[in-house]
Amino acid sequence: MARGIEAATVDEYLEKMPEPFGAALRLVRERLVAAIPDVDQVISYRVPIFKYRGKGLVGLSAASKECSLLLMSPPAAKALAGSLDEGSLSGATLHFDPARPLSESTIRRIVDLRIAEVDAALAAR
Numbered sequence: 001m002a003r004g005i006e007a008a009t010v011d012e013y014l015e016k017m018p019e020p021f022g023a024a025l026r027l028v029r030e031r032l033v034a035a036i037p038d039v040d041q042v043i044s045y046r047v048p049i050f051k052y053r054g055k056g057l058v059g060l061s062a063a064s065k066e067c068s069l070l071l072m073s074p075p076a077a078k079a080l081a082g083s084l085d086e087g088s089l090s091g092a093t094l095h096f097d098p099a100r101p102l103s104e105s106t107i108r109r110i111v112d113l114r115i116a117e118v119d120a121a122l123a124a125r
Contacts, residue, residue, distance in 0.1 A: 010041040010048040021062040024098035028060060028069065031104050035111040053122060057114045062098070069094040069102060069110065076113050084109075 007013035014026050025048075032050050033039050040051040047061040047070070059070035070093055071077050077092040086106050087096035094110070096102055 005046065007043055007046075010043060013043060013048055017062060020098040021067055024067050024096075024101040025060050025062060027101045028067070028107065031102070031107045032058065032060075032111065035104075035108050036115070052115055052118055055118045055121075057118065058110065066095045067098050067101070069096070069107075071110065071114065073114060073117055076110070076117060079113060080110065 005013055005016050007016060010029070014022055014029065017025055029041075029048070033041070036050055036052050036057060038052070039057075040054075042049050042051060044056065044059075047059050049056045049059045049070075049072075051057060056072050058072060061068045061070060069087070071080075072092060074092045077089055077094075080094075081089055084094070084106060086100070086102055087094045089095075094102070
């Protein structure tokens with residue numbers, strides 16, 4: 001469903017998202033923007049991607065029954081496996097019910113982990 005949305009901007013993508021998915025993704029987006037320093041929001045591979053220091057940090061999407069936070073890092077997903085109180089991890093994607101958007105604390109935990117990965121990778125160059 002949502003992966004088929006044609007949009008040039010994150011705002012346009014979220015405007016086209018059917019409810020209740022749109023409301024859930026807009027709330028998660030607000031929480032991501034608050035948690036990611038100097039965030040850059042783009043559409044890539046037809047979904048919203050949130051960039052940090054020029055690197056894709058996380059993405060958002062929705063399917064027929066759930067919303068997804070794309071971790072964009074199998075190692076981060078492995079580190080978080082079994083330790084999250086919300087949603088369900090499948091590969092490097094955290095799926096969640098649109099009626100229960102991810103909390104600020106869960107988003108902060110994921111963002112902090114991903115920022116540390118990006119910072120470490122850039123420092124190693």
